[in-house]
Amino acid sequence: AQSVAQPEDQVNVAEGNPLTVKCTYSVSGNPYLFWYVQYPNRGLQFLLKYITGDNLVKGSYGFEAEFNKSQTSFHLKKPSALVSDSALYFCAVRDANAGNNRKLIWGLGTSLAVNP
Amino acid sequence: KAGVTQTPRYLIKTRGQQVTLSCSPISGHRSVSWYQQTPGQGLQFLFEYFSETQRNKGNFPGRFSGRQFSNSRSEMNVSTLELGDSALYLCASSVATGTGGVTEAFFGQGTRLTVV
Numbered sequence: 001a002q003s004v005a006q007p008e009d010q011v012n013v014a015e016g017n018p019l020t021v022k023c024t025y026s027v028s029g030n031p032y033l034f035w036y037v038q039y040p041n042r043g044l045q046f047l048l049k050y051i052t053g054d055n056l057v058k059g060s061y062g063f064e065a066e067f068n069k070s071q072t073s074f075h076l077k078k079p080s081a082l083v084s085d086s087a088l089y090f091c092a093v094r095d096a097n098a099g100n101n102r103k104l105i106w107g108l109g110t111s112l113a114v115n116p
Numbered sequence: 117k118a119g120v121t122q123t124p125r126y127l128i129k130t131r132g133q134q135v136t137l138s139c140s141p142i143s144g145h146r147s148v149s150w151y152q153q154t155p156g157q158g159l160q161f162l163f164e165y166f167s168e169t170q171r172n173k174g175n176f177p178g179r180f181s182g183r184q185f186s187n188s189r190s191e192m193n194v195s196t197l198e199l200g201d202s203a204l205y206l207c208a209s210s211v212a213t214g215t216g217g218v219t220e221a222f223f224g225q226g227t228r229l230t231v232v
Contacts, residue, residue, distance in 0.1 A: 034220065036223075041225070042225055042226075043120070043122075043206055043208075043223030043224050043225045043226050044206065044208075044223040045223070046220040046221070046222065049220055090158075090159065092159075103161050103164070103172045103174070104149075104161065104221075105161075106158055106159040106161075107158065108157075108158040109158055
């Protein structure tokens with residue numbers, strides 16, 4: 001069965017420090033992986049995705065994520081955190097071999113707090 | 117380009133009533149998905165529509181239904197509302213280029229449903 005785990009409910013970092021939001025996944029085939037961000041009272045915004053190719057994916061707002069097949073992980077990173085990065089972050093996975101089953105499986109989210 | 121529009125933004129309904137939520141996707145997007153978001157359960161997939169056909173369905177009771185119109189606009193309906201249906205309902209649209217394409221979803225701001 002497909003699943004996504006975001007092991008940390010909350011991550012706290014100081015502004016200017018690097019941040020990491022963790023995500024591990026489980027799919028039977030190859031994964032398509034996504035990161036989204038949700039600001040208060042807003043819908044989700046797409047940050048980046050991994051489909052194939054380079055394991056390091058760069059996305060919006062200076063975020064990047066590294067796909068690690070052996071560890072089945074897709075951690076979100078940013079070299080220097082901003083207070084405005086404070087939000088709820090979601091990781092999602094889809095099985096690349098699932099054909100027309102485009103259902104995304106979502107993690108429960110990680111709340112990121114960047115302190116000034 | 118207009119984003120995904122969901123109406124209404126807020127709803128208060130009484131237990132036992134029914135409700136209809138509306139979603140207008142981004143122009144040109146033919147796939148519309150619906151999610152229920154609650155603090156404890158995260159994002160739960162309801163269903164996906166493509167070209168007026170339900171393509172995927174989540175594990176929700178039959179009280180939850182949806183449809184898509186020829187202009188790609190979608191509605192979801194919940195009948196016989198229960199207190200546990202209180203949630204943020206999110207709609208997402210994507211281009212959905214076919215099984216070989218993997219495109220990100222664009223989310224609306226959601227409809228906050230409160231059942232009392």
